[in-house]
Amino acid sequence: MKGIRDLFGYFKNYMSYVLAAIGSNILMAIFTVFSIPLIIPFFQILFQKTPEIPVKPDNITDVIGHLNYYFSDLILSLDKKEALLYVCAFIAIVFFFKNLFRYLALFFLAPARNGIIRDLRNQIMAKYMDLPLSFYSDERRGDLLSRISADVQEVEASVLNVIEAIFKAPLIIAGSLIFMIYISPQLTLFVFVLLIVTVFIIGGVSKTLKKQSHAAQKSLGDIISIAEESISSMRIIKGFNAEETQKKKFDVVNNQYRHRLTRIFWRRDLSSPLSEFLGIVVVTILLYYGSTLVFDNKLEPETFFAFIFAFYQVIEPSKLFSSAYYNIQKGMAALERIQVILTNENEIKKDSGSQLKETFDNTLEIKNLSFKFPNSDIAVLDDVTLTIKKGEHLALVGSSGSGKTTLVNLLPRFYNITNGEILIDGQSIKEFDIKSLRNLFGIVSQEPILFHDTIKNNISFGMSDKSDEEIIEAAKIANAHTFIQGLDDGYDTVVGDKGSKLSGGQRQRITIARAILKDPAILILDEATSALDAESENLVKEALEKAMLNRTVITIAHKFSTIQNADKIIVMKHGKIIQEGKHEDLMKLGGEYLTNLELQRI
Numbered sequence: 001m002k003g004i005r006d007l008f009g010y011f012k013n014y015m016s017y018v019l020a021a022i023g024s025n026i027l028m029a030i031f032t033v034f035s036i037p038l039i040i041p042f043f044q045i046l047f048q049k050t051p052e053i054p055v056k057p058d059n060i061t062d063v064i065g066h067l068n069y070y071f072s073d074l075i076l077s078l079d080k081k082e083a084l085l086y087v088c089a090f091i092a093i094v095f096f097f098k099n100l101f102r103y104l105a106l107f108f109l110a111p112a113r114n115g116i117i118r119d120l121r122n123q124i125m126a127k128y129m130d131l132p133l134s135f136y137s138d139e140r141r142g143d144l145l146s147r148i149s150a151d152v153q154e155v156e157a158s159v160l161n162v163i164e165a166i167f168k169a170p171l172i173i174a175g176s177l178i179f180m181i182y183i184s185p186q187l188t189l190f191v192f193v194l195l196i197v198t199v200f201i202i203g204g205v206s207k208t209l210k211k212q213s214h215a216a217q218k219s220l221g222d223i224i225s226i227a228e229e230s231i232s233s234m235r236i237i238k239g240f241n242a243e244e245t246q247k248k249k250f251d252v253v254n255n256q257y258r259h260r261l262t263r264i265f266w267r268r269d270l271s272s273p274l275s276e277f278l279g280i281v282v283v284t285i286l287l288y289y290g291s292t293l294v295f296d297n298k299l300e301p302e303t304f305f306a307f308i309f310a311f312y313q314v315i316e317p318s319k320l321f322s323s324a325y326y327n328i329q330k331g332m333a334a335l336e337r338i339q340v341i342l343t344n345e346n347e348i349k350k351d352s353g354s355q356l357k358e359t360f361d362n363t364l365e366i367k368n369l370s371f372k373f374p375n376s377d378i379a380v381l382d383d384v385t386l387t388i389k390k391g392e393h394l395a396l397v398g399s400s401g402s403g404k405t406t407l408v409n410l411l412p413r414f415y416n417i418t419n420g421e422i423l424i425d426g427q428s429i430k431e432f433d434i435k436s437l438r439n440l441f442g443i444v445s446q447e448p449i450l451f452h453d454t455i456k457n458n459i460s461f462g463m464s465d466k467s468d469e470e471i472i473e474a475a476k477i478a479n480a481h482t483f484i485q486g487l488d489d490g491y492d493t494v495v496g497d498k499g500s501k502l503s504g505g506q507r508q509r510i511t512i513a514r515a516i517l518k519d520p521a522i523l524i525l526d527e528a529t530s531a532l533d534a535e536s537e538n539l540v541k542e543a544l545e546k547a548m549l550n551r552t553v554i555t556i557a558h559k560f561s562t563i564q565n566a567d568k569i570i571v572m573k574h575g576k577i578i579q580e581g582k583h584e585d586l587m588k589l590g591g592e593y594l595t596n597l598e599l600q601r602i
Helices: 002-009 012-035 039-046 065-077 079-129 134-137 141-148 151-167 167-183 183-205 211-234 234-239 244-294 303-343 404-410 433-437 455-459 468-477 481-483 503-519 534-548 583-589 593-602
Strands: 363-372 378-390 393-397 418-422 440-445 523-528 553-555 568-575 576-581
Touching: 002 141, 012 079, 012 151, 039 503, 079 141, 079 303, 141 151, 141 211, 141 303, 151 167, 151 303, 167 183, 167 303, 167 468, 183 244, 211 244, 244 303, 363 404, 363 583, 378 404, 378 576, 393 404, 404 523, 404 553, 440 503, 455 468, 455 503, 468 481, 468 503, 468 534, 503 534, 523 534, 568 583, 568 593, 576 593, 583 593
Parallel strands: 393 553, 393 568, 440 523, 523 553
Antiparallel strands: 363 378, 363 418, 568 576
């Protein structure tokens, strides 16, 4: 029930559409029930039976009595063919309105269904953008994509099924049962037995459906993960002749999904034939028992036909109700997976202050800093203490895994500190508004991150207020303007997926232009030239030198040639600072810095 309540919570923005759909379903149910007694005068005329002289009911709520009165009066006052024409026309009108409201129910529900799905996807995407980097360390990208695509589609199907299961099928069933009880309480008893047995059997069959749906959605997430990883790593896969490995890996997960989905379909598809079989069993009993009542003149033949028609009106929504229950279970399983994402809290934002910090004036201090990744007992940083002055160029060196990148990732609070503190101008970074804090930093990473968009939009990414002149000026400083002008569409050139249409050096210079355009107080260069050829490296180095003018810079580098002019060099190993000083001082001191420098010269 909680899942359905959660689902109804998404209806609030579309209440007018939902109420219109519910109203249409109610009217459709009324016309469906209203059509049942219409076959009585039809058969009376067909069997050439003259009805009793009608008596108008006193009770205004006696709908069936009023119908009998008006149609009996019609048969008695008109020629049989003319009366039959009126009856057939009336039946056609009733069924027209029944199907009109059936269409209107779907018509009004369509914008609500699609609106809810849009809102869900927007909420999930907003949550993805809000969650910290630590969240993505434990999640597979394919599973996250599955939740915003396949899981949302399951919820969309549940919206329709919930409306039908609550506001359509029960009304038709209730109206038909009232008519059946009015005609013959004894015959109606069989219908109650059918419904009780159907609910009991269907409930038992569907008991594990929600659990199986959870497992199936997870398997689909694994499928998308492997496909996404394979497509993005195609060069490596082909380079290592690992196509068969990936095919087999995909086949295992795909086959697992197939088996789970098949079991779900088996259970779901059992509901309709099972309901129909149980219905036929009861109809057979009804035909026999009802016929005996007709033979004994305890029930009129036309009334018995109307009862059978009413019973069939119960069977179809009962089957719809049972199949809707299956689909709702699947939808609720998908909604639970979505809710896991939406209820996930961003601990960094939760633990942030509201103070705006627009300038970096004096020092950035790191005091007794220690850090472990979430769900890990291994210390990546251990009691790091460091001071960076405004305008200073600080270099971080050390072997892979020494904690350099982790350290700079803690400055803009991509992760929460485990122990210790980071201060900017004497204040803890936790006191600052998170957006305000991150506006102080510009980042150029080892792998240039570009989006499938134009060069102009990639440079101005996140800075829609920048003018074309400012974008061009940033590109000139980054040594990117010349090659951009040489492209067919210039700054409007679409760079392709992850910038695939550009060379490594060109991609990196665009990311440098992006950092320059932001004009950050503190520039972080995370091995920005390590993956480039000599020619590209020289162009990027020149661009970086321009970008570094008059600002505080933190450089992470493996190549010692790129940081020899730094004001201070920090040597890290196993998450600790083991040496610090200028290049000349560290050369004289020897130790780790000199050892690594000599290894590069070999």
